[in-house]
Amino acid sequence: MPIEQRPLLKVLHYLGMVLLMAAFVIPFLWMISTSLKSYAETVIFPPKWIPSKIMWSNFTAAWESGPFLKYFMNSVVVSISILLLQFTTIILAAYAFARYRFKGGNLLFGITMVTLMIPGQLIFLPVYLLMSKWGLLNTLFALILPFSSSAFGIFMLRQSFKQVQEELIEAARLDEAPEWKIILKIMVPMARPTLVTFALFSFIAHWNDYFWPLVMTTTDAARTLPIGISKLREVDGGAAWHILMAGNMILVIPILIVFSLAQRHIIKAFVYSGVK
Amino acid sequence: MTLWSRLRPYVMVAPSIAIFSIFFIYPIFYMIYLSFFNWDFINPVKEFVGLDNFTELFRNNEFLQVLSNTLNYTLLTVSLSIVISLFLAIWLNREGTWYGIVQGALFSPHIISLVSVSLVWMWLMDPQFGLLNWLLQLVGLPKLEWLSSPDSSLLSLVLVAVWKGVGYNALIFIAGLQSIPKDMYEASALDEANRLRTFYKITLPMLSPTLFFLIIINLISSFQVFETIAIMTKGGPVNSTNTLVFYIYEYGFRYFKIGYASAAGVVLLVVVGLLTLVYFKLLSRKVHYQ
Numbered sequence: 001m002p003i004e005q006r007p008l009l010k011v012l013h014y015l016g017m018v019l020l021m022a023a024f025v026i027p028f029l030w031m032i033s034t035s036l037k038s039y040a041e042t043v044i045f046p047p048k049w050i051p052s053k054i055m056w057s058n059f060t061a062a063w064e065s066g067p068f069l070k071y072f073m074n075s076v077v078v079s080i081s082i083l084l085l086q087f088t089t090i091i092l093a094a095y096a097f098a099r100y101r102f103k104g105g106n107l108l109f110g111i112t113m114v115t116l117m118i119p120g121q122l123i124f125l126p127v128y129l130l131m132s133k134w135g136l137l138n139t140l141f142a143l144i145l146p147f148s149s150s151a152f153g154i155f156m157l158r159q160s161f162k163q164v165q166e167e168l169i170e171a172a173r174l175d176e177a178p179e180w181k182i183i184l185k186i187m188v189p190m191a192r193p194t195l196v197t198f199a200l201f202s203f204i205a206h207w208n209d210y211f212w213p214l215v216m217t218t219t220d221a222a223r224t225l226p227i228g229i230s231k232l233r234e235v236d237g238g239a240a241w242h243i244l245m246a247g248n249m250i251l252v253i254p255i256l257i258v259f260s261l262a263q264r265h266i267i268k269a270f271v272y273s274g275v276k
Numbered sequence: 277m278t279l280w281s282r283l284r285p286y287v288m289v290a291p292s293i294a295i296f297s298i299f300f301i302y303p304i305f306y307m308i309y310l311s312f313f314n315w316d317f318i319n320p321v322k323e324f325v326g327l328d329n330f331t332e333l334f335r336n337n338e339f340l341q342v343l344s345n346t347l348n349y350t351l352l353t354v355s356l357s358i359v360i361s362l363f364l365a366i367w368l369n370r371e372g373t374w375y376g377i378v379q380g381a382l383f384s385p386h387i388i389s390l391v392s393v394s395l396v397w398m399w400l401m402d403p404q405f406g407l408l409n410w411l412l413q414l415v416g417l418p419k420l421e422w423l424s425s426p427d428s429s430l431l432s433l434v435l436v437a438v439w440k441g442v443g444y445n446a447l448i449f450i451a452g453l454q455s456i457p458k459d460m461y462e463a464s465a466l467d468e469a470n471r472l473r474t475f476y477k478i479t480l481p482m483l484s485p486t487l488f489f490l491i492i493i494n495l496i497s498s499f500q501v502f503e504t505i506a507i508m509t510k511g512g513p514v515n516s517t518n519t520l521v522f523y524i525y526e527y528g529f530r531y532f533k534i535g536y537a538s539a540a541g542v543v544l545l546v547v548v549g550l551l552t553l554v555y556f557k558l559l560s561r562k563v564h565y566q
Contacts, residue, residue: 016367017374017378019363019365020378020381020382021377021378023439024381024382024384024385024439025381026445027396027397027439028384028396030396030399030400030407031392031396034399039376042405043404043405044405044412045405045410046413047405047407047410050387057310072445080541083431088290088291089295090290091294092288092289092291092292093288093289093291093292093293093436095288096284096285096288096289097289100285102282102285102286105285106292108289111296111297112292112293112296114300114301115296115300115301117496117548117552117555117556118300118301118304119496119497119500119548121500121502121521121544122304122500122541122545123299123300123304123307124525124541125310125524125528125534125537125538125541126302126304126305126306126307126310126538127299127303128302128528128529129306129310129317129534130299130303130306131296145295145299145545146295146297146299146300148291149291149292149295149296151292151296153488154292162449163538172517179284190466204387208388208389208390208391209389209390210389210390210391210503210506210507211502211503214506215525215529219338226389229391229392230391230394230395231393232505233395233507241399241402241405244395244399245395245396245399248391248392248395248396251389251391252388252389255387255388255389256384256388259380259384259387263380266387267379267380267383267447270383270386270387270444270447271447271448271451273478
């Protein structure tokens with residue numbers, strides 16, 4: 001498209017890009033700026049962008065206002081456990097769905113596809129009742145178990161497993177390689193891009209999740225970082241924006257770092273999940 | 277065939293199917309069952325009330341307002357988000373470092389926790405000291421109440437949702453645009469068709485599968501909005517931002533009206549179910565194409 005040939009359009013085009021960037025970068029800059037201010041500087045109007053004194057103490061104040069080490073460790077344990085369990089369950093199931101024909105296989109795959117479309121927001125109430133019956137509320141099990149397999153993961157991985165060349169598997173079978181060896185030595189390496197994609201997708205989703213831990217926990221024992229950060233609103237009557245934004249930074253920075261390192265990969269992961 | 281080789285596929289899918297059945301499929305039926313009872317969660321006896329919970333729901337003005345809030349929120353969010361992201365996709369679908377950076381910035385809210393997004397926007401929208409009101413004043417416009425007034429609260433939440441969602445939608449659109457064969461455009465350039473015509477005659481029809489998918493995915497997710505409401509407004513002021521999932525949450529966990537909350541859950545189930553049916557219809561057609 002010949003933007004370059006028309007000076008007015010060219011100016012508008014770049015001006016638009018700058019404004020667009022601003023709309024997405026300024027909220028983050030505002031968060032960073034606020035997190036380094038003193039309380040007094042958060043309540044002046046018009047606002048100041050650069051704090052006159054950098055208040056690193058906001059971060060310790062946020063971290064010490066609750067059991068944040070506990071929240072942080074819970075978040076780590078939950079996201080990592082979910083990922084490891086999912087890897088085990090989805091590799092097995094995807095292999096069976098991709099490579100075996102068995103009675104009822106279509107029905108079972110149908111159940112998987114239906115699950116793909118059931119959001120947590122729909123079933124939290126009955127699942128809460130189940131968890132309470134089993135005494136699992138306020139434990140990490142309530143946060144991990146329902147997500148220890150992934151319909152989305154099975155769907156994605158089944159596609160990649162299907163694309164592995166038949167000859168490779170036949171050759172391995174002629175060598176009398178056991179099935180588990182075929183899975184680990186042929187299928188998993190061939191599907192590596194899909195597995196990386198899925199891992200990024202799953203980790204980010206569960207690290208960020210607020211809804212499920214909110215519903216399943218009422219004590220700090222099993223609360224995760226997003227719940228802890230959202231509770232900072234209640235510190236000092238709720239208007240302590242400098243502390244809130246400092247806490248928010250603790251939640252956002254790890255994800256932003258991962259994103260800047262693996263931006264291409266992450267974008268591909270999410271776009272793929274939408275397109276397929 | 278040995279017994280083991282016949283059993284093997286079932287053993288391999290068993291863990292996943294068990295998890296799906298226990299935590300996703302069974303709860304749907306349990307919720308439908310509960311919607312016919314009066315139960316406070318503590319009393320060991322559930323009282324069967326037939327369809328009373330449903331009639332109570334639709335006679336309750338609060339619930340009707342919740343439904344209309346949810347609908348308004350969903351339609352506004354989805355239409356704005358789709359139109360803006362389609363525009364951005366066509367604009368930014370170019371090679372070059374800067375376009376990559378802008379696309380990355382646009383996408384970044386999508387991978388950030390809704391907790392963070394909500395807190396940052398609450399602060400941006402603070403009526404007294406927030407940045408948005410300062411920007412409004414800078415260009416000579418009056419300050420707004422944002423989340424604190426029932427007139428603007430729902431729109432403020434729509435703004436946040438659009439901000440969070442456009443980057444993702446735009447990237448999916450870009451992926452769709454890039455799959456349109458280049459020679460189609462070359463043919464239309466020969467015909468000297470103008471840009472608007474090219475858009476209606478080529479881009480839009482070729483993009484329609486992507487467009488429908490995005491509309492449905494966005495409808496389903498907007499209809500279940502919860503996080504921004506729980507964090508930013510708690511349904512207020514005066515119920516202006518109370519939406520379906522938040523309503524279910526409140527009736528289940530604050531008022532312990534399990535049957536009533538389940539009935540509201542069944543309403544959500546019907547809506548999501550219908551949208552999902554349409555989605556699967558499109559999905560099967562799309563798979564057929566490939």
